Amino acid sequence: MAKLLPLLLLLALILTVSEAHDYREALKKSLLFFEGQRSGKLPADQRLTWRGDSALRDGAAEGVDLTGGYYDAGDNVKFGFPMAFTATLLSWSVIDFGRNMGDELGEALRAVRWATDYILKATSVPETVFVQVGDAFRDHACWERPEDMDTPRSVYKVTRAHPGSDVAGESAAALAAASLVFRLRDPPYSRRLLDRAAQVFEFADKYRGAYSSSLGSAVCPFYCDFDGYKDELLWAAAWLHKASRRREYREYILRNEAILGAGENIYEFGWDNKHAGINVLISKEVLMGKADYLASFKNNANSFVCSLLPGLSTSQVQYSPGGLLVKAGGSNMQHVTSLSFLLLAYSNYLSHAGAAVQCGGAPVTPAALRRLVKRQADYILGDNPLGLSFMVGYGAKFPRRIHHRGSSIPSVRTHPSPIGCKAGTAFYLSQDPNPNLLIGAVVGGPNTTDGFPDSRPYFQQSEPTTYINAPLVGILAYLSSHAL
Ligand SMILES: *[C@@H]1O[C@H](CO)[C@@H](O)[C@H](O)[C@H]1NC(C)=O
Numbered sequence: 001m002a003k004l005l006p007l008l009l010l011l012a013l014i015l016t017v018s019e020a021h022d023y024r025e026a027l028k029k030s031l032l033f034f035e036g037q038r039s040g041k042l043p044a045d046q047r048l049t050w051r052g053d054s055a056l057r058d059g060a061a062e063g064v065d066l067t068g069g070y071y072d073a074g075d076n077v078k079f080g081f082p083m084a085f086t087a088t089l090l091s092w093s094v095i096d097f098g099r100n101m102g103d104e105l106g107e108a109l110r111a112v113r114w115a116t117d118y119i120l121k122a123t124s125v126p127e128t129v130f131v132q133v134g135d136a137f138r139d140h141a142c143w144e145r146p147e148d149m150d151t152p153r154s155v156y157k158v159t160r161a162h163p164g165s166d167v168a169g170e171s172a173a174a175l176a177a178a179s180l181v182f183r184l185r186d187p188p189y190s191r192r193l194l195d196r197a198a199q200v201f202e203f204a205d206k207y208r209g210a211y212s213s214s215l216g217s218a219v220c221p222f223y224c225d226f227d228g229y230k231d232e233l234l235w236a237a238a239w240l241h242k243a244s245r246r247r248e249y250r251e252y253i254l255r256n257e258a259i260l261g262a263g264e265n266i267y268e269f270g271w272d273n274k275h276a277g278i279n280v281l282i283s284k285e286v287l288m289g290k291a292d293y294l295a296s297f298k299n300n301a302n303s304f305v306c307s308l309l310p311g312l313s314t315s316q317v318q319y320s321p322g323g324l325l326v327k328a329g330g331s332n333m334q335h336v337t338s339l340s341f342l343l344l345a346y347s348n349y350l351s352h353a354g355a356a357v358q359c360g361g362a363p364v365t366p367a368a369l370r371r372l373v374k375r376q377a378d379y380i381l382g383d384n385p386l387g388l389s390f391m392v393g394y395g396a397k398f399p400r401r402i403h404h405r406g407s408s409i410p411s412v413r414t415h416p417s418p419i420g421c422k423a424g425t426a427f428y429l430s431q432d433p434n435p436n437l438l439i440g441a442v443v444g445g446p447n448t449t450d451g452f453p454d455s456r457p458y459f460q461q462s463e464p465t466t467y468i469n470a471p472l473v474g475i476l477a478y479l480s481s482h483a484l
Contacts, residue, residue, distance in 0.1 A: 023480035033440030040068035050411035054146035069118030074404035077134035084170040086466040087115035091177035093474030143424030164211025168204035169232025176239035230260040235274040287353035306359035313360040322450040330460040333445035341471030393439035400433035403463035
């Protein structure tokens with residue numbers, strides 16, 4: 001089977017009818033999705049008009065303004081850990097691919113700012129990060145529109161006594177990355193972001209611990225920190241170094257490279273595990289010849305890249321018969337988009353340096369990496385055995401019963417009277433398509449054999465998340481302006 005798989009994959013690549021995709025359209029939609037996830041007071045130019053204001057008193061019980069930000073997925077909780085990761089990846093998308101975004105650049109900037117405005121609020125009290133708003137158990141026990149929400153909007157925070165270096169580190173990374181996005185476009189905002197990033201990082205590093213230990217069942221099993229907090233400290237330092245060019249961060253990376261395990265878990269990247277991202281991010285400087293002393297990061301990044309390519313002795317991941325990258329764990333599409341993003345970013349760093357990667361002695365060109373990325377994006381957009389686009393509103397066939405409360409219950413515009421916690425269940429169980437299109441939402445995706453039930457209860461397959469879309473924004477921007 002191991003030998004057969006590359007052959008099958010090749011066959012799938014050839015047999016799949018490949019239409020040219022409208023990546024610009026897909027990019028536009030991938031950004032529209034973020035408007036559907038907005039919490040707080042919506043602006044007058046909100047384009048997904050079936051949504052209304054929600055959670056306008058978030059934080060009030062704690063005496064802080066925590067309105068705004070994004071709901072992570074199909075529920076109505078604001079989870080700070082994945083939200084910060086979303087902001088970091090949206091920022092990275094703009095930093096590397098903003099020049100490819102054309103008219104959509106403005107929307108991408110707004111998507112970043114909607115997150116960072118919130119992260120600034122969540123970090124406004126020194127040595128405190130407000131990491132979640134909403135009791136996740138109570139929220140999940142209801143099927144309710146965000147506009148109707150009547151479950152406890154409990155506020156959770158990490159502090160000196162109850163630390164969370166993971167979520168604080170990711171918040172610092174997000175603020176630093178966004179400071180690069182706004183450096184020339186809004187210098188005062190950029191400085192505010194960078195100053196705050198430095199403060200939050202100091203707090204994360206000085207008071208160490210995993211937020212799952214501090215907050216327990218408030219955050220677990222939802223966004224439990226399984227992977228530990230060391231990777232977020234390195235990740236934050238890497239972004240702070242990139243944004244500030246200050247020596248202290250470079251020295252921090254060098255001093256802590258081994259202590260914080262830069263060479264561990266190097267094949268992983270997502271809201272919990274930053275390792276592959278750290279290595280790719282830092283490798284850019286190595287490839288530009290500016291940081292030979294960080295060469296080990298490039299070696300790790302090379303190993304990571306080699307692990308993803310099918311048909312090599314170094315391959316570590318599986319592909320579905322139809323050609324989609326498959327990793328263990330729920331919501332497979334998050335792996336597809338985040339790992340593909342790293343491949344694409346790295347292929348560009350390699351190209352600029354005129355370099356290639358050796359995978360077990362076989363040379364792999366940057367162009368080969370980009371072809372794999374394009375194949376994954378095309379699968380998402382409909383080049384797959386089902387001929388189904390996994391992005392809502394893109395293509396002729398797409399998921400109609402996504403696991404998303406707001407999308408599946410009639411809109412407050414057409415049905416203004418409240419629909420209570422349990423009254424929503426009828427909509428959850430209904431076989432009807434969702435009444436509101438969450439345009440641009442990319443769902444968890446098919447199973448390992450390319451099957452997709454299009455059913456709300458199958459949340460691992462039918463639920464969209466902000467961290468599936470954030471890296472896809474960069475990928476679609478690139479593909480929209482490069483013929484491969
Ligand atoms: C994948 O989904 C299809 C359709 O829902 C189903 O028939 C198939 O058994 C599933 N495969 C696996 C491995 O779960």
